[in-house]
Amino acid sequence: MAGTTLFEKIWQAHVVDEKPGEPALIYIDLHLVHEVTSPQAFEGLRLAGRPVRRPDLTIATMDHNVPTERGPITDLIAKAQLDALRANCEEFGVPLNATGSGREGIVHVMGPELGITQPGMTIVCGDSHTSTHGAFGALAFGIGTSEVEHVMATQTLLQSRPKTMQIRFSGTLPFGVTAKDMVLAAIGKIGVDGGVGYAIEYAGEAIETLSMEGRMTICNMSIEAGARAGMVAPDATTFAYIEGRPGAPKGAAWDQAVARWSALKSDADATFDRIVDIDVTTLTPQVTWGTNPGMVVPVDGTVPDPADFADPTDREAAERALQYMGLEAGTPVTEITIDRVFIGSCTNARIEDLRAAATVVRGKHVASTVRAMVVPGSAKVKHQAEQEGLDKVFVDAGFEWREAGCSMCLGMNPDTLSPGERCASTSNRNFEGRQGSGGRTHLLSPTMAAAAAVAGRFVDVRELG
Amino acid sequence: MRELRQVTSVVAIIDRPDIDTDQIIPKQFLKRIERTGYGQFLFYDWMKEPDFELHKPDFKGAEILLAGRNFGCGSSREHAAWALEDYGFRIVIAPSYSDIFRSNSVKTGIATITLPDAELAQLKAALAQRNELTVDMETLTITHPDGLAITFAFDEFAQETLVHGLDDIARTLKRDDAIAAYEAATPGRFDTRTLST
């Protein structure tokens, strides 16, 4: 019998019931909740008189709407949504890491930080970047609000089994090239719909040598290639990250867990529906030029010419993207000037990301034409960074240092771009208007964003030595 | 959920690839805690452009939307499906969809029909002559008044859900025995209510 993949092992262990011709009924080990995609689900439960089945496997936080400047929230509609989450959590007995608790943060930063993101689990959240948690060897994926309600009521989901894809990153990452560049390059290669219908497993030497933060960055952006889930087999790096965190097993239970988790990997003879190979030794820092994350080029490249796209649909999309982005074909990326820099989001606002960015800006200053901000991914990341003095490095360099939240990743709170403003952003989506109506977003790594802040334009971080 | 058996309507065509849910319903409208009333905000930014496809008089009243590949990509916001439904769409026809959008649509009473490029081209040619289609979700056929008929594949479970307007949660709760048995065999790893930090 052929071996099984990591995905198949987790999937099989969670099938509650299966009927021919129907999606499988899958058990959910952890349900993460935030204010934006939950109110209608709680309301549905209330109308039907249903409880939350497993509040002990559910946890909520406030992230999307929260202001990142200290002081009371002034947006009354946002406040009503945050108040609704608080009231709903109380009514249904769901624990909440509210703003000011010291445990709040972007939902995909909070889970791993609490040690409740563990290998072999199924994890869902009403948020497409739930794929982040796959970095721990979990099957984690985003769901809509109706599915949120379904999980609340039943702790299960009806799911059709996805196909499997393995993306193998071979070689050693060159200096100045990061996990963000790996995933942007992968999306550029397979396209923004290349992963539709698949669960992706990332493997290879360049993955094995990555930190958990780096693996989370890569799994996080699986959805930008269309894949609901992305995962990495757990190893010593994974276990070291989890050990000692509040939700981690303790004592003898820890040793048993590690023994169990160590078996969670794709067998050598397992087969995937698709395999993609990427050699990282020639990889360069990446910058997006268009209005989806697949529209990406190396920093030493130029803005592409739509005429060079063979497919007429791609050509039209590129033309429209250039128009929206206010860019001319053939412009070297390093000649594009920027107005704003955003270092934040569930993709790149963990402690390692902030450390890397701080290294670039230490002793330097943000260009006079640029407004730059750092938004830590969680209250704990913020605290840790302050312990290490990173806040001072950023503030001395002219960055704004903010409270934790999603912030300008999607601009639901007051942090937004104005029409026409161009932003170097460590987030995950460069869609039209994502960071503010008319705003122009370029995605890149934290070090590249930091370097751009100082130069006022994109620069190749490798040249800074 | 409303039943979805047969729709006859003009077809609105937005022939662009990778239409993401941020375009379908921008973030500023996700702060509401209601499930209804999103139709007025559909494609909010694009609606400001005078030549946006949905402004075409011939697309007025359309319940069928024809779009490019990878429709509904990006954010998981179900508000996108709610907005389309509230605006009046019951059927989307495209070469492909994002997985989450497809799932959200079924729960909202919208059928996402996938057609290969060749059949889409036939359909567009027919619609250019006369803009009207009938989509039958029971027989899984699309018919054009001038004679073109296309059958399409559709997930059986999703079809039943849409045609009868079924509630997933009520159906799953009938399988409580299986869920309880699974839980008895699989103790939780932690209790989120007592995590000490």
Ligand code: SF4
């Ligand atoms: S940081 Fe951005 S992508 Fe991540 S959860 Fe928040 S809004 Fe979504």
